Amino acid sequence: MEKEGSSGKLYEICLRRHSARPEVLLEARQEAETSGARFEKILLDKNLVSGADMVLAFSEYLNIPPIELQHFTPDPQLMELVPREMLQRHHMLPLCRCGQMLTVAMGDPFDIIGMVSVHDHTGLDVVPVIAPDREITDLLQRFTREPSQHLEDILRDVAESEVEVGSAQSEEVSLEEMLESAEEAPVIRIVNSIMVEALRKRASDIHIEPMEKNVRLRYRIDGMLYESPSPPKHLQAAISSRIKIMANLNIAERRVPQDGRFKIRALGKEVDVRVSYLPTVHGEKIVMRILDKSSLASSLDALQLDPKALANLRFAISQPHGMLLVTGPTGSGKTTTLYSALQELNQPDVNIITVEDPVEYQLFGINQVQAHPEIGLTFAAGLRSILRQDPDIVLIGEIRDGETASIAVQAALTGHLVLSTLHTNDAAGAIARMVYMGIEPFLLASSLLMTQAQRLYRKLCPACKQAAKIPEELLQANHIDPAPFQDTMIYQARGCPKCNNTGYKGRGALMEILMVDERIRELILKNANAGAVSARAVEQGMLTLRDVGLRRVSEGLTTFEEILRCTGGE
Numbered sequence: 001m002e003k004e005g006s007s008g009k010l011y012e013i014c015l016r017r018h019s020a021r022p023e024v025l026l027e028a029r030q031e032a033e034t035s036g037a038r039f040e041k042i043l044l045d046k047n048l049v050s051g052a053d054m055v056l057a058f059s060e061y062l063n064i065p066p067i068e069l070q071h072f073t074p075d076p077q078l079m080e081l082v083p084r085e086m087l088q089r090h091h092m093l094p095l096c097r098c099g100q101m102l103t104v105a106m107g108d109p110f111d112i113i114g115m116v117s118v119h120d121h122t123g124l125d126v127v128p129v130i131a132p133d134r135e136i137t138d139l140l141q142r143f144t145r146e147p148s149q150h151l152e153d154i155l156r157d158v159a160e161s162e163v164e165v166g167s168a169q170s171e172e173v174s175l176e177e178m179l180e181s182a183e184e185a186p187v188i189r190i191v192n193s194i195m196v197e198a199l200r201k202r203a204s205d206i207h208i209e210p211m212e213k214n215v216r217l218r219y220r221i222d223g224m225l226y227e228s229p230s231p232p233k234h235l236q237a238a239i240s241s242r243i244k245i246m247a248n249l250n251i252a253e254r255r256v257p258q259d260g261r262f263k264i265r266a267l268g269k270e271v272d273v274r275v276s277y278l279p280t281v282h283g284e285k286i287v288m289r290i291l292d293k294s295s296l297a298s299s300l301d302a303l304q305l306d307p308k309a310l311a312n313l314r315f316a317i318s319q320p321h322g323m324l325l326v327t328g329p330t331g332s333g334k335t336t337t338l339y340s341a342l343q344e345l346n347q348p349d350v351n352i353i354t355v356e357d358p359v360e361y362q363l364f365g366i367n368q369v370q371a372h373p374e375i376g377l378t379f380a381a382g383l384r385s386i387l388r389q390d391p392d393i394v395l396i397g398e399i400r401d402g403e404t405a406s407i408a409v410q411a412a413l414t415g416h417l418v419l420s421t422l423h424t425n426d427a428a429g430a431i432a433r434m435v436y437m438g439i440e441p442f443l444l445a446s447s448l449l450m451t452q453a454q455r456l457y458r459k460l461c462p463a464c465k466q467a468a469k470i471p472e473e474l475l476q477a478n479h480i481d482p483a484p485f486q487d488t489m490i491y492q493a494r495g496c497p498k499c500n501n502t503g504y505k506g507r508g509a510l511m512e513i514l515m516v517d518e519r520i521r522e523l524i525l526k527n528a529n530a531g532a533v534s535a536r537a538v539e540q541g542m543l544t545l546r547d548v549g550l551r552r553v554s555e556g557l558t559t560f561e562e563i564l565r566c567t568g569g570e
Contacts, residue, residue, distance in 0.1 A: 010039055013060050019043075019053040038110075044133070051132030058109050058130045067105055069093070069135040073200065075497035078102075081122050084140075090114030093136050096496055101125050107133030187238045190231055191246075195273070196266050197228070198290055201500060205290065208243075210236055210283035221500070222458045222507050223331065240277075240284050247275040255279055269294060274358065293361050296336065299344045303337065303509055306548065308541075312450065312513045317341045317419075322449035323412040325399075325434075327424040333456045333509050334421045335360055338395060341419060342366060345393055353389055355382035356397035371397065379404045387411055396420040402438040409439055412447035426545070427451040427514035428534035431524060445516075445524040453512040455545055455566045457558050460491055461499035468492035471560055478564055480550065488554045493562075508557065510548045510567070 011029045015022060020043070028048060032039040040058070043049040049057075052068075059066040078094040079087075081102070087093065091107035092114055102124040106114070115126045194217065198206050203219035208231070210216075215236050217228045231239055244251045247260030258277040263270060272291040277284045300313055316324050324341075326334045339361060342352060346365050357371035357379070367389075369382050379396055380403040386394055387407075398421050399405045412418045422430050430451040434444055468490050475482045493503025514520070514537045523533050538544065543551075549563035 009061055010057055013057045014043070014049065014053070017053065017057060017060075019049045019057060024048050051134050055130050055132050062109050062130075064109055065129045067095070067129045067131050069105060069131050069139060072139065072498060073500065074139060075501070078497065081124075082118055083121070086114075086117055086121065088140055090117065091133055091136050091140075092118065093131070093139055094118075095129070097124070101127050103127045103129060105129050105131040105136055107131065107136045187235060187242050190235065191239060191242045194231075195264055195288075198288075199267050199269060199271070199292075201226075202506075203290060206286075206288040208239065208286040208288075210280060210285065212282055215239075221502070222504055223456055224458075224502075226500070226502075236283055240286060243275060243286060243288070244277070247273075249275070249277070254284055272361075274360075291360055296339055296343075296361060300340050303340055305509065305511060306543070306551070308543075309511045309513050309548075312515055313341070313452070313511075314344075316450040316515070317345060317417070319417060319449055321412060321415045321417055323408060323418040323420070323447050324449055325420055325422050325430045325451045326454065327422045327427065327430045327451065328454045329423065331456070332454050333507075334454065337452075337454065337509070337511075338419050338421070339363065342393070342395060345417075350392040351390055352393045352395070353386045353391045354395035354397070355379055355386060356395070380407055383407045383411070387416070391416060393417045393419070398422070399434075399437070405434055405437040405439055409434075409443050409447045413443065418447075425453065426530070426534060427453040427512045427542075428530040428537065429453075431533055432530040435527065441524050441527050445521040448516045448524070450516060451514045453545060455510045455549075456507045457510055457549060457552065457566045458504035458562050459506045459508050459557055460493060460559065461496060461503055461505040463498045463505075464494040464496035464503065465491040465556075466494050468559075474560055474564070480546075480560075484550075485554055489556055490553065490560075491556050492559055504558075504562070508552065510545050510552070510563075512543065512545045512548065514542055 008029075011025055014020065014025050019025070025043075025048075028042045028046075029039055031037070031042055040054055044051065044054060055066045058064070072095070074093060075096070078097060081097075082092075082094060090111050090113070092111075093105040095103045095105055097103070102118070102122060104115070104118060104126050106128050108114075109128060109130050115128060118124075119126050194206060194208075198219055201219055201221055203221050204223075205220040207218040207220070207225065208215060209218070214233050215231050217230050218225045219228055220226075240254075241251045244258070244260075246262045248262070249258045249260045256279065259275065261272055261274045263272055269292060271293070274289040274291060276287045276289075278287075300310060303310075305313070316322075326337055328334050342354075342363065346352060346363070351367075352365075353367040353369065355369040355371055357373070359368045359370050362368065369377075369386065371377055371379055371382055379398065379400060383394070383396060383404060384407060394411055394416050396404065396408055396418065399408060408418050408420060422433055424430050424433050428451070430453075431444065431448070434448075435441060470482050470485050470490055472482050495501035495503045499505040514533070516524075517540070519536055519540065520533060523536055534542075534544075545567045546563070549558075549567050552558050553560055553563055
């Protein structure tokens with residue numbers, strides 16, 4: 001391809017696309033003709049045109065698809081197909097493989113030698129796409145570092161002779177030896193790498209589990225646990241001690257559970273990490289919960305709910321007093337929903353106080369109390385004190401007993417808006433649970449505004465989801481009518497580098513919202529069972545968790561299998 005021809009054509013495209021001022025483009029073209037340098041290189045080197053604009057110009061000129069890589073995670077197996085030196089030299093990044101075709105992102109689409117080199121090395125047909133050179137460079141720096149920077153390679157590189165630490169169950173190891181082993185460079189690198197890997201993979205929890213002959217490392221991503229290369233068994237005690245030092249825990253105590261927390265900064269984020277130690281027969285099991293405040297929904301709108309569910313939820317939190325109960329199993333997003341409501345309610349003219357165990361996210365402008373049952377600061381005791389602090393809105397982390405339930409109901413009846421959580425399977429079950437805790441039905445009917453059940457479902461990866469047939473046998477087995485799905489596009493999970501080959505990326509909420517109106521109050525006063533309350537609510541338009549989930553399937557957001565998994569026997 002001739003330089004002048006490409007320069008002239010690119011100049012015209014940039015001019016037409018208004019990539020820069022005409023005089024700037026003309027000056028760059030004249031410089032290219034005088035010096036023999038490439039027109040596009042002059043524009044990029046002098047920051048006259050943005051990388052994204054140049055990619056679009058290249059795409060139009062060469063008729064090659066453009067791509068953005070800001071949120072892309074390379075597939076380690078694909079990265080191993082091509083030597084890292086070749087990728088760095090030609091500024092290329094393998095994106096996906098389909099049969100004998102390898103799609104490669106290129107920063108310089110004129111680099112024919114690079115394409116031929118990759119073809120010769122892999123034997124695959126190279127399909128180029130164009131990406132901003134800076135994005136490719138950043139990803140290559142992050143994912144083709146020296147072996148000491150990669151978790152898998154760190155674990156491979158740590159030799160048995162590098163650190164000698166006693167058995168996890170040995171009580172003869174001195175405190176000095178434990179401290180020394182925890183500060184060894186390989187141990188620090190391993191722990192740091194485990195944390196960074198968790199942030200890269202969007203993990204919510206890290207599990208480090210000692211077994212008899214190895215240490216198991218797993219990450220919880222979108223609610224599911226995935227195994228990762230394991231740290232060496234002989235470094236088990238040293239890794240445990242290192243994390244204890246970070247969380248300011250007692251490294252000499254390995255017989256009782258311990259809890260702590262610390263902050264880390266990595267990949268442009270600052271996150272809190274909550275640590276829990278549990279002694280097992282083979283050593284201490286460590287679970288680290290990653291609390292990333294940046295992932296919190298800033299308002300109810302950010303939860304991406306059904307219009308009706310959003311309207312009901314917003315109506316309930318706008319009431320001056322009453323009680324809202326959010327129910328669901330552990331990890332179903334109850335705290336996120338309540339925090340989103342609090343952030344919407346958080347105005348200078350209201351006093352919001354919470355009592356939680358533990359305080360997961362620290363929110364600006366909200367008074368948060370950490371419960372300490374061991375010293376008598378239970379939910380009930382904290383709630384009594386809170387009510388003397390002139391609150392407008394009160395959040396109780398969880399109603400666990402009759403005493404807390406009774407105080408919460410009294411607070412709702414005396415002019416406070418009370419938000420809390422319960423562990424029940426559905427929205428109607430929250431009413432039965434409160435009555436079981438000893439709350440009189442007439443008090444509950446007067447105070448309750450809304451109950452809500454929720455679950456989290458995994459969203460299909462938009463990059464790799466593929467059309468599928470309606471699984472009629474599956475629907476029949478679960479008593480679901482396939483007729484409503486005949487005219488909709490149904491998808492199934494496939495897996496690609498962008499979603500770590502899981503087929504799913506990110507999660508959404510399913511919400512079953514039961515608004516307490518006069519008819520529901522009548523049933524509460526009659527002490528009706530949960531089934532009768534739920535049936536009445538459905539008659540009045542309530543969508544069950546299963547109904548909401550099936551709507552998400554028909555919208556192409558997830559799969560039948562995922563909805564049936566997360567709604568269970570609803």
